[in-house]
Structures are given as C-alpha cells and as structure tokens.
Amino acid sequence: MSTKEQxxxxxxxxxxxxxxxxxxxxxxxxxxxxxxxxxxxxxxxVLQVEQGSLYPALHRLIKRKWISAExxxxxxxxxxxxxxxxxxxxxxxxxxxxxxxxxxGAIARILRPGEQEGQP
Amino acid sequence: xxxxxxxxxxxxxxxxxxxxxxxxxxxxxxxxPEDAHYAAMRKFGNxxxxxxxxxxxxxxxxxxxxxxxxxxGLRMLRRSPGFTVVAILTxxxxxxxxxAIFSVVNAxxxxxxxxxxxxxxxxxxxxxxxxxxxxxxxxxxxxxxWRRQNxxxxxxxxxxxxxxxxxxxxxxxxxxxxxxxxxxxxxxxVTPQLGRGFLPEEEKKGSNFAILSDGxxxxxxxxxxxxxxxxxxxxxxxxxxxxxxxxxxxxxIMTPPVQIWTSIGETRWYDVRGAHGxxxxxxxxxxxxxxxxxxxxxxxxGLLAKEYPDSNLRYGEAxxxxxxxxxxxxxxxxxxxxxxxxxxxxxIACANVASLLLARSMTRQREMAIRTALGAGRSRTISxxxxxxxxxxxxxxxxxxxxxxxxxxxxxxxxxxxxPRISQIQMDSKVFLFTLLAAIFTGILFxxxxxLQSSRRSPFDTLRTSGAGAGFSGGVPQNRIRSALVVTEMAxxxxxxxxxxxxxxxxxxxxxxxxxxxPHNALTFTFDxxxxxxxxxxxxxFYGQLLxxxxxxxxxxxxAAAVTLPLSGGDLRTNVEVEGRPVLNGTAPEEEFGVVSxxxxxxxxxxxxxxxxxxSTDTATSPLVVIVNQAFxxxxxxxxxxVGKRFKAIDPGRSDxxxxxxxxxxxxxxxxxxxxxxxxxLFLPYQQEFVGYLTLxxxxxxxxxxxxxxxxxxxxxxxxxxxxxxxxxxxxxxGESVAQPRFNMILLMIFAALALGLxxxxxxGVMAYSVTQRTHEIGIRMALGAQRKxxxxxxxxxxxxxxxxxxxxxIAMALALMRLLATLLFGISTYDPLTFAGxxxxxxxxxxxxxxxxxxxxxxxDPMVALRHE
Numbered sequence: 001m002s003t004k005e006q007x008x009x010x011x012x013x014x015x016x017x018x019x020x021x022x023x024x025x026x027x028x029x030x031x032x033x034x035x036x037x038x039x040x041x042x043x044x045x046v047l048q049v050e051q052g053s054l055y056p057a058l059h060r061l062i063k064r065k066w067i068s069a070e071x072x073x074x075x076x077x078x079x080x081x082x083x084x085x086x087x088x089x090x091x092x093x094x095x096x097x098x099x100x101x102x103x104x105g106a107i108a109r110i111l112r113p114g115e116q117e118g119q120p
Numbered sequence: 121x122x123x124x125x126x127x128x129x130x131x132x133x134x135x136x137x138x139x140x141x142x143x144x145x146x147x148x149x150x151x152x153p154e155d156a157h158y159a160a161m162r163k164f165g166n167x168x169x170x171x172x173x174x175x176x177x178x179x180x181x182x183x184x185x186x187x188x189x190x191x192x193g194l195r196m197l198r199r200s201p202g203f204t205v206v207a208i209l210t211x212x213x214x215x216x217x218x219x220a221i222f223s224v225v226n227a228x229x230x231x232x233x234x235x236x237x238x239x240x241x242x243x244x245x246x247x248x249x250x251x252x253x254x255x256x257x258x259x260x261x262x263x264x265x266w267r268r269q270n271x272x273x274x275x276x277x278x279x280x281x282x283x284x285x286x287x288x289x290x291x292x293x294x295x296x297x298x299x300x301x302x303x304x305x306x307x308x309x310v311t312p313q314l315g316r317g318f319l320p321e322e323e324k325k326g327s328n329f330a331i332l333s334d335g336x337x338x339x340x341x342x343x344x345x346x347x348x349x350x351x352x353x354x355x356x357x358x359x360x361x362x363x364x365x366x367x368x369x370x371x372x373i374m375t376p377p378v379q380i381w382t383s384i385g386e387t388r389w390y391d392v393r394g395a396h397g398x399x400x401x402x403x404x405x406x407x408x409x410x411x412x413x414x415x416x417x418x419x420x421x422g423l424l425a426k427e428y429p430d431s432n433l434r435y436g437e438a439x440x441x442x443x444x445x446x447x448x449x450x451x452x453x454x455x456x457x458x459x460x461x462x463x464x465x466x467x468i469a470c471a472n473v474a475s476l477l478l479a480r481s482m483t484r485q486r487e488m489a490i491r492t493a494l495g496a497g498r499s500r501t502i503s504x505x506x507x508x509x510x511x512x513x514x515x516x517x518x519x520x521x522x523x524x525x526x527x528x529x530x531x532x533x534x535x536x537x538x539x540p541r542i543s544q545i546q547m548d549s550k551v552f553l554f555t556l557l558a559a560i561f562t563g564i565l566f567x568x569x570x571x572l573q574s575s576r577r578s579p580f581d582t583l584r585t586s587g588a589g590a591g592f593s594g595g596v597p598q599n600r601i602r603s604a605l606v607v608t609e610m611a612x613x614x615x616x617x618x619x620x621x622x623x624x625x626x627x628x629x630x631x632x633x634x635x636x637x638x639p640h641n642a643l644t645f646t647f648d649x650x651x652x653x654x655x656x657x658x659x660x661x662f663y664g665q666l667l668x669x670x671x672x673x674x675x676x677x678x679x680a681a682a683v684t685l686p687l688s689g690g691d692l693r694t695n696v697e698v699e700g701r702p703v704l705n706g707t708a709p710e711e712e713f714g715v716v717s718x719x720x721x722x723x724x725x726x727x728x729x730x731x732x733x734x735x736s737t738d739t740a741t742s743p744l745v746v747i748v749n750q751a752f753x754x755x756x757x758x759x760x761x762x763v764g765k766r767f768k769a770i771d772p773g774r775s776d777x778x779x780x781x782x783x784x785x786x787x788x789x790x791x792x793x794x795x796x797x798x799x800x801x802l803f804l805p806y807q808q809e810f811v812g813y814l815t816l817x818x819x820x821x822x823x824x825x826x827x828x829x830x831x832x833x834x835x836x837x838x839x840x841x842x843x844x845x846x847x848x849x850x851x852x853x854x855g856e857s858v859a860q861p862r863f864n865m866i867l868l869m870i871f872a873a874l875a876l877g878l879x880x881x882x883x884x885g886v887m888a889y890s891v892t893q894r895t896h897e898i899g900i901r902m903a904l905g906a907q908r909k910x911x912x913x914x915x916x917x918x919x920x921x922x923x924x925x926x927x928x929x930x931i932a933m934a935l936a937l938m939r940l941l942a943t944l945l946f947g948i949s950t951y952d953p954l955t956f957a958g959x960x961x962x963x964x965x966x967x968x969x970x971x972x973x974x975x976x977x978x979x980x981x982d983p984m985v986a987l988r989h990e
Binding site for chain 1: 128130131134135137138140141142145163164165166167169170171173174176177178
C-alpha cells in the first residue's frame, strides 16, 4: 500500500458502517466478504473498511434484529453465511438515510457557506 | 439467547472463509499465493480483536471475561505469594480499621432513630437571648403554650428525667424514670405492646399513671399480662399501670435505660413558668422544614416573652434541630474526624500496594506486551489488571472484616459509655456493604495507576529489548509515580502524626488540670428517700444522722453530702440578684448552685480561701447564708471583700426570694468538664435549702471500696428499704469525664502508628527497588572510580529528597486540616510549632532509617558482579 493511496482513502466514521451495510443488503442477501467488496467498489475504493470490523457491526445489526443471517453457498460453491435485511432493518435504513442526509447537508452548509447561498 | 448462540456459531469459520475469499481475489489479481494471504490478513485486521469485539456485541461476554480474569488473577496471586501476602495484610489492616470505625459511625451517627418517619422528629429548645445559647430546658406552662399555639407540629411531647423507688414487688428497687407529657408515645409513633399510652387527661396535675419498660415488666413482674390496671408503688405513692412499652424501646436514650414512664402531672413544678425542667420533642408535619418550624416557634416565644416577661423575657426565640443531631451532640465532630483519619490510613495502604504493583508490573511487562501483540485491546488489558487488583482488595476486605470484628470488641471496651447509641454497635449488613464498597474502591484506586501504566507501554519496544534491559524501558515515568506515591504517603502520615501529637498533648494537659478538689480516696453513693415517708424536715434529719455516723466509721476521714457533685453530670441553676443592684425582671444572670452539708469542702479537698464553711449552727431558723467560689467573687465583687455581702438566689417557685449573706469563699472547681474555664458557683447549706436528695461523699484513709460495705450496712440499719446507687469513687467520675478525649487520643495514636509503619515500609520498598534497578548503573559508577561513600550519599540523597517533599506537602496538608481538631484540643494551639517540628524531624529520621538499608546495600555492590549481571 503506497502512501499516496492511503491519503486518498478515508477512514469510516463511527456508526456509518452500519448504514452502509444496510444499504448494501437492500440489493439482496450476500455474504460478509461480498459486503466488504461492495462497499469498497461502490465508493470507488475511497472508503477503506478494515474488513474485520465488518463482523462486530454485522452482529450488532443481528442483535437489533435489523438483519438476519442464514447458511448458504457462495458463487464458487463454498459454504457461507448470508446476511439479509429484515423488515425492521428496511425501515431503519430509511430513518438512517434521512438522518445522514440531514447531517451531511448541515455539515456542508457549515463548511461551504458561500456555495450554498448561490443556489436557488 | 438462542439468537446469540446461533449468530456466534461458526464465527471462526466465517472469518476464515472471508480471508480465503479475499486471498483468492488477490491471487486472481496476480499475486503469489503467499503474498495474497498476507495482503488478505492485513486487510482484515486483527483477527483476535475482531472475534472479541464480535463476541462483545452479545454483551454477556464481559461476564465471561470477568470470570477468565478472576481465574487468571488468582493464578497470578498464587504465583507470587510474597507480594500477595504483603499486599493483602497491608490492605486488610487499612480496610479493617475503616470498617471498625465505620461500625461506630454507623451505630452513632448514621442509623436512623428506631421510630416511624424518624426524620420528622426534632428537638425544640428555647434560645437564651442574653447568654446567646440554646436552653434545652422548658417549663411545663411554656410547653403547653407551645403545643397549643404552633401550626407546624403533628405532635409535641415533653419529658424530664428523674429517679424513683419501686416498693412492694420484692426488694425495693431504684428506677430510672421519666416524667412525660400525654403525647409522648404517640409523637414517637410507638404503641405499647400491652395496654395503651397516656390519655390527655392523664397529664393533669396529680395524676398517677405509669407505663413499664419491657425489661422492668419481665424482671419485676414476671411478664404478667394481667399487670394492666394494677397498682404499683413508686416513692410510696400508688400508680396505676396502663401499659408496657415494646421490647427495645428506649427513649430518651440513657445508661442504664429508662425503666418507667409516668405523667408530668406528678412534678411539683407543674404550674411554675420559671422552672425549666423539660426536654421537648416534636414531630414536624410533612412538608414543613426545620427552618420553618424554628421560625414558627420563635414567633410563639416572642409572644410569650411579652406576655410573661418575668419568666420568659430572655427566651424570646427558639431553636429547632433534628433529633438525631441533638441526640448525638458533641460525639459527632469527633467521630467524623476519626473516620477521616482512618481513611488516611487506608489511602496510605493503597499507596503502598500501588507501589508494589508498579514494581511487579515491571516483571510482567513482557506478559503485557505479548497480550497486546496477540490482540488484547488497551481497555481489555486495563480491565484484566483492575480485576486482579480488585480481587486482591476483596480478599483483603474479607480478612479486614474479620479484623474489624475482632477490633470492634476492643473498641467497645475503649469507647466512652456516655456517647449515645454506642452500645448498639453491630456488624450488620450495612457495615458489610461498607467493607465491600471500600474494598472495591480501594482495588480500583491502587490498581488504576499501575494498570494505566502497563497498558500504555508499546509492546514492540518491550519485546525488542530483552532480559534485564527490559527493566529500563518505562522505568523513568514509573519511578516518578512511585516517588509521588511515597511523597503522598509521607504527607498523609505526617498529618496523622500531627493530629495524634496534638491530641496526646491535649490529653496530657487535661490530665494535669487541677480539678479543684482531691479525687483520690473519695467514695460517693446516693439513695432516694421516698417523699411519702419522709417529709423534707425528716429527710434533713436523716442525712444529719447518717453523716454523724459515717464520720465516726473506722477508716473514714470525713463524710459530707452534696448535690450535685463535680463532674457527675448534674446541674442546678438559680438567678442571682445582688443587694443594692436591682435588675430588670427576668434578666438576672443565671448561675450554677450546689446544696452542701457542713464539712463538704473539707471532705472534697476544696480549699476554703476566706470566711468559714457551713456548720451545725446553720439551721433552718438561723440567718440565711451562702458560700461562693472565687470566680463568683471575681465577677460580682471584683474590688471588694465579698464576705458579709448579700444577694438573692432567686427561686422561680417563690414570689420573693430572701437575701443571703456570704460567709465564705472557696476555690474554683471543675463542675462539668476538666477543660472548662472557671465559672461562678454558689453553695447553699442543705439545712436551709433542701432540694429533696443528696449524694454522699466519704473521704477514706485507705481504698474507698473497703468502706463501701460498712457504709451500706449503716444506711440499711437506718432504713432497710433504701436501694443505694451511683456507687462510684471521685476518681471514676474524673475518668469518665475524660473518656471521650481519651478515646479520640488513643484511636488517633493507633492510626498514626499504623500510618508511620506503612509509610516506613513504603519508603523502604521504593528505595530498595530503585537500588536493585540501578545495580548496573552503580556498578559502572564504581568501576569508573566512585567511592562507596559517594554511592551511599547518592542513594540517601534520593531518599532525603523524597522525604523532604513528603514533609513539605504534609505540613501544608496539616496546616489546612488541623483546625478541624480545634474544638477537641485543650491547652495547645492547632498550629503548635513544636509539634510540627517534632513530627517533621521524627518522620525524617524514620525515612532515613528506612533508606539506610538499601543505601548500605548499594554501597556493597561489587562492580564486577553488577556488570556481569547484564
């Protein structure tokens, strides 16, 4: 890993990982490794997830009953645990997304007040 | 639960699969299988940590971890028995001492009064606007006014101590009795176990009803349930038993406890507004504060002062204090101070153990580094180390509780019996809870610094350096902490030594005080002459005859009688108006007076300074006479000879009190306590002013106890039905009067000794350890030509630096804290420079002695051995 690469990548904010996992699972049940890949890929590899940190997060979500886990087989015929969004998780994703939009908007307004004023 | 189990199932496998997938991806991207695996591992992060964090999501983990830590901690403690034993003993002493003192604090200060809603109970007192002090005693008419006019109390009860003789139930018995108003039991919220409490009409003048204590009912009446309605004889007057108090009920608290409650209707001062004899207890209405109650009562007192200026003018205000606080009184501040002092001992013990732990953590550095490298998070390491220290503290706590059980037995022998509720010390669940909390708090306190320290170190540095070299990394900040601990310990110890030093000197001063009389070889006893058999005249004749006979007993130097004896706790007061100096009604100064027999001053060894003692020529019909003490003479007749002067000792029961002529002046006597300043006293002859009873005092040639038997026979030969009580020597009275200061002093001395011992061990430990640590350095110095003396000076110098730091900090702390002792000290300033200097020097010497052994060892270091050691 070069220094340059490191500089371009951003460490995830506390708590945002949960949101990203929920969003990823919206597309259907996947296994842990695939979630990590998806987050990396979808963010154009800007977001760097230490893949291990995914697991405590997944279990946190299971405990809150936002997702569920079931045994399945991966693309290359390997046994793997698949994670699936629950109805409760779907609702939570909306709530969290809303919250995130508000937060991001607010922070953006603070950081770039000029640009905001220019918009209609 | 099932969710948790299912989710955690195959976690290891899930992670392995994940890493394999990532590895496969990497290989697909063209990495060599080996590189691919490492890249995947790096990307995944710390596997152990991930597993732990994941498990932690399912909460119960902390319990499992705790259990793991506990088992591991026990193993570690077993592996270094020396450390474990020293640490546990140190802490057990600290926790044990704290538990013992807490059991006293709990019994006396904290335990609620054993009545329903005890926080509503308050003591209501008059406030003397002339003396600027509360007056606890109230007259019955004023009490009735209070009770009728106030809006803030749900109940108000008055009570007054007296003693009486119970006859007709076997041998005559002397009883501790209490006159009470009708609402006494209802205000306290207590229902008799048998019968009922007093009815309002039963407090009318001349009423004769009685309620027995459970103890009296069982011992004298065989727990007879038919006792209610029966008549018993108290002071030869028949009383109807209306109730039996529940077992354990003792109010007001007295030693020995009150045995019978009768109505205030019996008192002879029932309708005398100037006769102050009642304590008043109130039950505040819910929602009313103590301050509001005080305002209300002051308002009423203001009205009464206008209405009855003769008796109430000076009492135009009231004071209301919570009953518990009133009951505990002076013992309060002393106990809190002792509790604080023993807390210091525990802090010192903590500092010592923390210091030991720090030293031990050096040897465990590699263990910690390996744990961190294997993925233990910082908080995990800290929690494991804290578990170990709390475990250590808990073991010590249990041992300490045992020590306290044993210690309180000793304490009970030492405590002054006049401290209320002290006899109720018990090691109950509250005390145990205290021990438990103290242990946990202690464990965290002494474990925190070492735990934070160990976990902060970088594992790489530790693992990279090996062997003895590991001792140096992190050694510098660690030594700084250890030094800080020693300085703290010394400061705490100095403060305790200072407190103990001041208390000791204060006690010695107290012992040196001349009480104004000779307490040795003086026996005292008393008895009650029943009112209905003996008229006042008959009583004075009885005492006269008894004194004559006592005087002629073998072994008796002289005998006399008086009420009240000095240091015996009673007091009588009268208002003084000197002839030719009229005062406004109700504002005449109040002085203490005694009633004495001829020969009293000679018998007590009180010097007669001028004039004469009372003698047999002073009779009821002869001119009225009085003897005053020196302080009285100084206050009322500063520049003249008082002998021959006249004044009135105002009797509130009489409309006009007669003038009395001063016939003698005697030396000042300590009446209430040895540490009091001389106060004016006056003495009246019992033949002219008899208050109903006298205490006898017999000056003996040999041991006072030897005369007791014959004296008792003598009294019984005159009236066989008289129980003798309060049989004590004057030495005993003096001893009891200093029991509280003695208790404070002994405890502070014990704490200071513990503190000094622990601190010495602490200093020794730190110095010895630093010498061991620096063996290599010392070896190099000596190889380079340093002299043994210089090495010794180096080590001692370090020790002195620490000691000086501790002493300076300690003096600052002591200066700030010693003023708390001010009220407990006598004849010595809280800033006594000699004590400060003495304690500082003593502590310095102890510190030097503790440093000497390590310094000596450093001096003996063989440079060859030291260097090869590396």
